[in-house]
Amino acid sequence: MPFIPHTDEDIQKMLGAIGVNSIDELFAEIPNELRSDDGLGNVAEGMSEMEVSRLMKERAEADARTLCFAGAGAYEHHIPAAVWELTTRGEFYSAYTPYQAEASQGTLQLLYEYQTMMSSLTGMDVSNASLYDGGSALAEAVLMAVRANRKSKSRRVLMPRTVHPNYRRVANNIVKNQGIVLEELDYDREGGFIDPDNLPKDPGDFAALIIPQPNFFGVLEEVDALTNWAHEHKALVIAVVNPTSLAILTPPGEWGETGADIACGDGQPLGAPLSSGGPYFGFMCCRDSFVRQMPGRIIGRTTDLDGKEGFALTLQAREQHIRRSKATSNICTNQGLLVTAATIYMSLVGAQGLERVASACHENTLNLLDALADVSGSNKLFNRPLFHEAVIQLELPVEDVMRALSVQGIIGGVSLADDYPELGNAILVCATETKTAADIETFIAALQRIAKRLTANACPVQPKMA
Amino acid sequence: MLIFEKSKKNRVNAPQAPLSEATRSGIPEQFRRKQRTNLPEVSEMQAVRHYTQLSQKNFSIDTHFYPLGSCTMKYNPRASNTLSMLPGFLGRHPESPDNLSQGFLACMYDLQEILKEVTGMKAVSLGPMAGAQGEFAGVAMIRAYHDARNDDARTEILVPDAAHGTNPATATMCNYKVKEIPTNSDGDVDIEALKAAVGPQTAGIMLTNPSTLGVFERRIKEIANIVHKAGGLLYYDGANLNAILGKVKPGDMGFDVIHMNLHKTFSTPHGGGGPGAGPVGVSERLEPFLPVPLVAKKDDEYYWLKEKDRPQSIGRLSTFMGNAGVLLRAYIYARLLGKEGMHRVAEFATLNANYMMAELKKAGFDMAYPNRLATHEFILTLKKQAKDLGVNTMDFAKRLLDYGFHAPTTYFPLLVPECLLIEPTETEALEDIDAFIEAMKAIQKEAETDAEKVKGAPYTLPVRKLDDVKAAKELDLSWKPAAQ
Amino acid sequence: MSNVPQELRYTKNHEWVSLNDDGTVTIGITDHAQHLLGDLVFVELPEIGITFGQEEDCAVVESVKAASDVYCPLDGEVIGHNEALSDTPELINQDPYGDGWIFKLKPKDDGAFAELLDADAYNEIASEE
Structure with a gap:
């Protein structure tokens, strides 16, 4: 039986201990009319590992190298050999969210290192431990900005058409139910960018401006002027950035007079293979003062009973398992394994x-x-x-x-x-x-x-x- | 020691990056970064050693019994990993044309079909990237359904008080008010309270079955009738699908929409916190609203269905195709198991849980629902130990780590005081289950004779009990280089 | 048993309210509430000048295991808040009715204070939990 270690003897012993005669009796509480014990007619018979290997190789080869x-x-970068060799070690691969901190120091320290790396890359104060992908990270950033902007009660957010079209779709699909309106800003046809000289003179009250750098066309936006303009109108700035580019481009934390307020994007270029679009990971960083509005897991450094350094999930009171309907987001499982790969990738390069x-x-x-x-x-x-x-x-x-x-x-x-x-x-x-x-x-x-x-x-x- | 503390300035780890130095040609000065990042400069061996040593500080399924309730920590087959990482799959760009993607699309199409069959739903979308996003997709479809009928009076989602926190958080993200429904002393939904709560304002109810209390909701048909009669829809949280795989289908219970956690039921890795995958299945009336993309087939050719093919869709929730690599792993697992193997999943998960519950009961532990059968998991309460011995659930959990077991889920569901939610899964052998039971008995004995010892645990891990209050009060979320 | 001073008024949401000489009120959370929450690690204070309705959430108290809204006990305008809590939220644990006060309110309606729960009524609610 695939993956099930029980012998007939084990089964009899266990049934005896429970005091039933058959495994079927253990399902007695399911009403009979609902049972569908032979109801998987459309599922094929099981295959051996050899047979499945053959099938999958044939299919993978059908999508020949391009x-x-x-x-x-989604960018094809070289991924150092050590990245996935280490990432798929069972101790990383088959652990879960580090709820028991003492038994998860490996994952927790790695995430703390990741947060440090992302803070440095983006020039922001703090980072979370990941979201799903770039598009959904932008959606979360919009929700966060509307919550965090104390100077404006507006639910309008300005979204340039130079942002990735699928990011715009995902963000809209996720935030629209809460009455948040993403208002499009058109781009300059000559330059393929948002021209700061042509911004609305009287934009009205809005919660945030999104600024992509580079934008979807690859063009560099005038991030300093745009950031200052948004801040003059009491709006927050959400930066959408490519992490590779941040090695050589001005980080969002240094945009304009006071920097962007939230930075997010897709971490795929940092060690995730193209893999048909996922799994990748979304990253999010922000100013210190907004950390309690940030969605997702956050790891903190602390000490143990003996005063020794250690790492733990922190600020959990923001999260769904504690705050339930008032949580910053419903996110629970994130993209931990991809963050593991990214952290190792950044260490190697x-x-x-x-x-x-x-x-x-x-x-x-x-x-x-x-x-x-x-x-x-x-x-x-x-x-x-x-x-x-x-x-x-x-x-x-x-x-x-x-x-x-x-x-x-x-x-x-x-x-x-x-x-x-x-x-x-x-x-x-x-x-x-x-x-x-x-x-x-x-x-x-x-x-x-x-x-x-x-x-x-x-x-x-x-x-x-x- | 942090990786940054092993870094030395100007150590360039040449072979991993292009050999030529950075030129930044064509990027005007005003856009250029002024100060180098603090990414570590270490050799390949230093990095490999550092992260290998870190990995060794983790408990994982591959190294330890990990009976974390509600998380289905079963064995993750190696074949799923190896075969999903074949070059043809890894190198495929998400915008590859259909004619260069037939192998991948065939896997996705097959997986949609398998998930339809095991859930009894009319159609499936694979896009959502985790359980919580599947929940969002489900509730957003419920909203889209009512909106399409111009039924805007429906402003409330009902959620049992024992539900996962993601349920109420999701309802809020879809702009619904949450109304909690109490649970009766046997762990079933309080039917009278439900009857009183439904009405023209009810958009739907979110249920997990078996519930988070580790028991099967026996009156599910009646619940479905009550909610449907009021015009609401039923949402199935698939967190506990492992318990009923091949035994009963959510579609037959009357659910209109469900999400599945492939990282639980279909054994894709939990990865230290993800990635997961949360496909959604729907009944006929919700089919038009399914999130895109979907995979369709015509004359042996597979192709994508996107926004323009599905005008009523709630749209896409991921930039491309969700966690495609996770979906491949789930598909490989499903093919290895086949029909027979899937039936056995629920059977042996249930056998292991009931055996463990019976033996722990015999050893004197109290169960939250002693008169019920366990499903794939069960709840033990240490209320008595906390009151009489001053040793609480957290102390037991930490002491279990010393005995070499990952702790079960603690303090969830919130309804049961001092609880452990224990899910052994079908892949654990009798010997390992017995060893866990023996550890529980040993800790009980320690609690009776030397409570302080249990309260001071763990002793044998890389760190002892950590100061959570300090972590939250004196926030230290990233390393800073020492001041020059 | 937790401490419930006779001279204060209360809400079922575990806020206490004291009437000041100038007609304004001072608000905090009760000893019972701080005990349930455990060690506080953060307090989000209401901004001065903002008007809240009765039972509207206006502040958040956060411990490691919970975050709880503080509901405004009366209609009114926030005229002050306890800045010290930003750095030392544990004041609420140490002295919930004194140094751990959270904010001051100018009530819209002078009579509303008298309609809040008295110590005995609150005690009954708290002891049922």
């Missing part, structure tokens, strides 16, 4: 290593853009500084180009047709440190071939019908 120039919130990763990604993307400039019918949009991602406009229909590339195993970026129709045939491209000059050449060559073929097909003069 050459990926897509980013858009270190301060300088992360700078190198960020710089290498950025340079590779600039190389890709240079190469694309030579492809006829492709045109870089937005004239502002960027980080490791950019928008390219094509003369040909995006869907056709993407499909043709995919047949050759190349993911040529992410189409913006659905979310930004005003940009025409636009794609978002990214080349991380994992891409070589040869990879870029392969991509460009394929694109040129496809462009030629598609234009050739479209070109012949259509016969005039009578």
Whole structure:
């Protein structure tokens, strides 16, 4: 029996001790008319580990390795070999939330180190121990900002259209039930950013402004001016940031005169494989004064009965298991294992290593853009500084180009047709440190071939019908 | 010692990062970071040693019996991990086109079908990333259903007083008022109180069955009728699904929407606090509102259904596809078990819990519901020990650590004073269960002869009892470098 | 048994209220309440100048194992709060009716104070728990 260690003898002994004759008698309290003992007709028979291995290998190989120039919130970075070797050690992998602190010092100390690393990266005072992913972290940040802003009772939050479209969707889906309105701020068509000179003159009362850096297009926002503007209007600032970029970009804690109030984002670039979109982890950091409004687990350093240093879950009175309907969030289980990977990743690459990763990604993307400039019918949009991602406009229909590339195993970026129709045939491209000059050449060559073929097909003069 | 205290300036751990130095080309000065981060500079070996040693300070399923009630800490098969981390799965970008994703999509589609069958629901969405997010999806669908009918009088969600804290917290996130329903002395919902509480203001009720009290809610059909008659919907919290897998389906009990905790019932790892996965299943009337994305199949081809295909959906709750890697692990587990294996899960989880309860009862411990059968878990109360010996539940829990057992859940549910919620799971062998029972007896004896010893526990772990008050009062949430 | 001074008024939510000479009132939580909560680690004070209705939650007292709302016993405007609690919340444990006071209120209606519970009535409620 898979994973069940009982022998027939064990079963008889246990039934005897309970004082029943069969296991079935133990289900006597379930009303008979509800029982469905043979009701799993649509579930297949069990397979051996060998058979399941075969099946899964076949399926994994069906999704053959691709050459990926897509980013858009999920970035292919090199993950040092030690990261997942350590992360999948049973002591990390098969433990749970560290409720018994004395028996969980490994996880707790690691989380304290993680909080320290994230505080340093973002330049903020404190970090929690993770949320689910970037989109849901932004939703929690919005809820938190509305709670924390004592100067405003407004439930309006300003959301630039330069924030990842799926982050905007997730945030709206989660906060709208509480009467919070995410009001869109449109972007400048030339620069692909929120132009501080064109902000509403009289924005009315609002609780917070969200500022992405880099934004979804890869473009750098004028974070200092935006932060100051929001603070002048008594609103809080929520930064949505890429953690890799923070090795070289100004951290949210130093934006404008007094810094952002909350910083959040997706931790995927720090050691999580692409893995079809998850599991990743959401991170959140904030000012000291807002720590009691923060959702999620928080670890603190303290001492034991003998005065020895140790770590424990703290500020639990904010959480659902104590505060129930008045908790800061309903979150319970978070993404602990991914945080374990991220902490080990950051330790292995270190301060300088992360700078190198960020710089290498950025340079590779600039190389890709240079190469694309030579492809006829492709045109870089937005004239502002960027980080490791950019928008390219094509003369040909995006869907056709993407499909043709995919047949050759190349993911040529992410189409913006659905979310930004005003940009025409636009794609978002990214080349991380994992891409070589040869990879870029392969991509460009394929694109040129496809462009030629598609234009050739479209070109012949259509016969005039009578 | 913290990793930062092992760091030395200018030690570059070359092979893990690109070899060339950072150039920051093209990034104007005004956007550049001025001060380097304090990420540690350690060698690969230093990091490996540090985190290996940290891991050894943890209790885990792989190293210890971990009968944490309501958390289903059963064995996490290694095959689930290895096979979910095959390169084809790990390297797949979430925006990969469908034609490069058929292997992954096939797994997701199959998993949807399996979960439909075990829960008896009409349709399943895999997106929610943990139990609490599954709950949110469920209650948001209840709201969307009433809204679609223009029934805006429904402002309340009913929650039994024994419920998980996530239930009332979720109801609040969906802007419902929470009304608590009391429990009777046998651990069932107080039916008269429920009748009095329902009305045109009732949006729905959130129930766990078996309940958090470790007993099966016997009058579930009657509860379903009362709530449905009032126009409300029934939400099933799947935290305890392990107890009934293959025995009874939530759909047959009358539930309209359920979430499952795959990190419990389908044995995906708990990871020191996650990631989990909280797929939701719905009855026919809630199907249009399911969160996206969903996986569909036509002529042997699998494809995504997203926002534009599902106009009434409550939308997406994750940036991409939830915790896809966790879903793969659950799928592998389900295939290893198959139909027969799933039936055995509930049977042996229930056998282990009832055996343990019977033996602890014989040893003189008091049960919260002595006249009921245990489900996959049961509640023991140490009220007598706390009163007579001055040794409370926390003391017992900490002393269990010295005996090499992770403590059961303590002080939950809040209804039962001085309680331990004990869930052995089906994967524990009789020998290990007996050893736990012997430890409980030994601690009882210690409590009677040397109470101070028990109260001072633990003694054998990396630290002794920690000062929670200091942790909360003198907040120290991150390491700071010593002042220069 | 916990201490319930005769000269104060009370609410069923475990707040005490004392009437000052100038018609304002001082509010804190009872000895019984602080005992139930255990060691307090944080107090969120109501901001001065804000108006609360009766039974509206206006402050939070937090221990390691619980966080509890403090409900405004009367309609009125907050005119002062106990700044010392920000650094030393344990004052509530040590001296709930003295140094552990939480805030001062200017009641909207002068007669409302008299309608609060007296010590005997509160004692009855507290001893039932």
